[in-house]
Amino acid sequence: MQQANLEGIFEDFMNKESVFINKDALSIRYKPENIPHRDVQISGVAKVLAPCLKLERPSNLFIYGKTGTGKTLVVQRVCRQLEVTALKKQAPLKVIYVNCKMKRVADTEYRLVAQLAREVGEEVPATGLPTDEVYKTFFNAIDDKKQIVILVLDEIDWLVHKSGDDVLYNLTRINQELENAKVCLIGISNDVTFTDGIDPRVKSSLGEEELVFPPYDALQIKDILSDRSRIAFAEGCINESVLSKCAAYAARDHGDARRALDLLRVAGELADRDGVDSVVEDYVDMAEDKIERDNIFEVVKHLPAQSQLVFYSGFLLQNGSDKPFFTGDLFDIYTKLCKKTGLKVLTQRRISDLIGELDMLGLFNARVISKGRYGRTRELRVGIGPTSMNKVRELLESQLGF
DNA sequence: CGAGATTCATGTGAAGTATACCTTTAGGCTTAA
DNA sequence: AAGCCTAAAGGTATACTTCACATGAATCTCGTA
Structure with a gap:
């Protein structure tokens, strides 16, 4: 009975006409043939990168623009074309693309460099090696022949936010260490204010050329x-x-x-x-x-347990209303929940950092306020719409075991 | 009444600790000459 | 003696803790009008 039903569903599905004939064309991964309204940017990027066909190092390039303004797409497009041309002209060229936002892939200096090394076919362990050592493996791997390496660092603002601008300083200095290869850096950032407060040396070096993608x-x-x-x-x-x-x-x-x-x-x-x-x-x-x-579901689902618990605590505090709450309140609830679930209670210091991370992810809206006589704290709100609330709550409760 | 001192709760930076993992090295065992 | 394996030593990154100081406006204090 039930099985017949199931079969019916599948039958229907197979027979039904879909409105799609090629759904991939709408996915983020799809690389369209032409990119409308980005001619200026495409030729901009292309002009900057063109010298690499003559084995000259192109200027470093820095690209700003909000999400979904085609930054990544344009850069990848130009690079791909460049690779094709380079192949034809026998110009040795390598493009390495890394997205710094990828959790546990490239969000610290070590992990970024390790990832770069892996991109050029070196085996690098996830931990244990000195960072210098990993730099060296990467250098040696690209320096073994004369070539131009284009290094695309997407969402670079995340990396800098998490681990400072030393990484960038080291990377911009790469060329001085290399004998044969030459490296060109392309930084892509969503945050227009990103370059405020980074080392001026890095700033001038990375921003030899700048390009803005308007919405x-x-x-x-x-x-x-x-x-x-x-x-x-x-x-x-x-x-x-x-x-x-x-x-x-x-x-x-x-x-x-x-x-x-x-x-x-x-x-x-x-x-x-x-x-x-x-x-x-x-x-x-x-x-x-x-x-x-x-x-939101996806983001919350892949959060570490501690962050989930912090978020859930905020969730309970908010409880549908739109009043803000404070770090102290959250920490109390969090502590209780930890006892209940058997999770280790982290210090308030650490929770403060986790709250900061959740803020970056947009799950919380936080801002530091002073309550005068009553101290200084973060004013927090859960940053998700009411439609998602229930689903997310269920998810958290099942994952945390309530 | 108003300027300056005080206060609170926690933000924030720096240094320290525990853990997991990596490479190197020294010792011990085996093997072959 | 040479070769190979193993386990300990010494090193690193990461996630977290501990310690200590910074913040900034509401509130308090006290001199002055």
């Missing part, structure tokens, strides 16, 4: 969407007004094209799930909710 406006986003939707969707499954709506939503918060594409994709998925044959505007609203939920 897209609604019309530009719509262009992008219609480009992609032609590839992704089956004929007649999507209409202008849906695209406009996605574009408008995405333009509303800082012109994030990635978000627009997500919206469109999820709207399509929801339509598919309902078995309808065209995506209507309502699905965009549903998609917006779902995306926020899913994103």
Whole structure:
């Protein structure tokens, strides 16, 4: 009985017409053939990097721009093209791309350099080696022949936030140590204020060239969407007004094209799930909710247990209201919860840091305030919308074992 | 009444500790001449 | 004697703790009008 049902579901699924013909075109990983409204930036990056075809070291490049303004895409695109051309002209060129935001991959100096070494095919253990040693392996690996190495460090602001700018200083000095190879650094940052407060030597060295990616406006986003939707969707499954709506939503918060594409994709998925044959505007609203939920869900799910507990404590304190709470309150709740779950109670000092990390992730909104006679603390709010609350709560409760 | 001192709760930096892991080295055992 | 394996020694990164000092506005204190 039940099994017949199940089979029915699968049967239906296989027979059903999907609104998609190539869903990948809407994914973040998709590398489109042409990138609308980024001609200036593409040629900008290309001009800076072009000298490497003549075996000259290009200037270091620094790129700013909010999320979803095509920074990564443009850089990867230009680099790929460069590699193709280099291959044709027999120019030795290597592009290494590292995303510094990846937890436990490149978020400290050691891990970044270890990752770089791994990218060039060296085996490097996760811990135990002196950082200098890892630098050396990396140097030797790239210095064994004459070549240009382009080092793309995406979301570089995270790295600096976590482990200071020594890393960058060391990296910008690389060229002095190398005999044969030459290294060009490309730093990509979401945070425009990032270079304030870093070592001026690093700043001038890294920012030999700078490029700003302005946010897209609604019309530009719509262009992008219609480009992609032609590839992704089956004929007649999507209409202008849906695209406009996605574009408008995405333009509303800082012109994030990635978000627009997500919206469109999820709207399509929801339509598919309902078995309808065209995506209507309502699905965009549903998609917006779902995306926020899913994103937060993923982030929270992969948090270390201690951070989860800290977040859960905040969750309880907030309890649906919109009053802020303070570090001290949170620490009390946290301590109780630790006893209850058998987790080790960390010090308030450490919790303060964890709160800072959760703030960076956008799960908390924190700001340091002084309450005068009553001391100084962080004023905290849980930074997620009410629609996601219940799901996340369930997740936390199951993962923490309540 | 107002300027300056005081106060509180915790932010924040620096140094120290525990743990897990890596390489090197010295000692011990085996093997082959 | 040479070769190989093992375990201890000495080193590192990371996550966390401990210690100590910094912060900054509400509140208190006290001199003055």
